[in-house]
Amino acid sequence: MSKSELIEHLISNNQNFSSEFSGQGVAGVAAKKLLILTCMDSRVIPHEIFGLELGDVKVVRNAGGQLNPEVENDIVLASHLLNCHTIIIMPHTKCAMASMPLADVQKNLANLTSKDFSNFTPRMIEDADSKLRADVESLQNNTLIRDGVNVLGAIYDVDTGLVNWIS
Template structure:
């Protein structure tokens, strides 16, 4: 490892930079096209228990994967989906929240703001966390945001499902 005084953030990332150096020795994605080879955009959570490619039988290049806290369809998600549909070969969208999600277990954004303020002394009220303890209601809302977005094609196939972090199973949800 390098001298911590010259590495970014005092060496806090040395492990990942070293892993990348090993990764490049067998890098196999050169030449992969930037389109979604199977036409899929996946909106899922940032939770580290989710392995999007493996759980859906995908390989690199098959899908555009959008991850955020709670698998929510935010304005930025919509912006990214518009780009993915028109420029990156996406022709279907799957929204996939998961069981035991922290963002679905808190009563409100205010509760998250209060917790962070109390525990860390940081005022986060300038942010929207998009919490919703009605996970299926939030999923229904997010599906409708995509289905009725004026910049996305009418009839774009959009589906929702819930991933079970304890079994790996995906349960489609029909709204």
């Protein structure tokens, strides 16, 4: 197997990380009893945004930082077994998932690749604000989630670094 320059770089950095590693004994449950659902966007770095440390928080990511049945199961599980008492759903501004309708995505990908994307249905977000509110409400109303869990919604601003909480 040949490794690209990038992978060699990652391996080297990881060896440095490991040589100074001091996370032995950090518990697998989140120390802050916190879970963040956010987007896979490379501008969103939850630990830095909130000043969190190794072991503090569970992070679930996907395209858009949005609830779907799979993610909802993960969060229900984490609320009970991983002590996550606070859940923050945090999409961000300028998210590609909210930038165009599904039909346009399918058309663009088809043009780009000459492949048929008509059955490809990523969860594009029509209205970011109402989608976030619906996701928060849906999770709050999930009867299987740990009693008393606090579900919050927020939008991370990729231009200012500020998290704007929805009420």
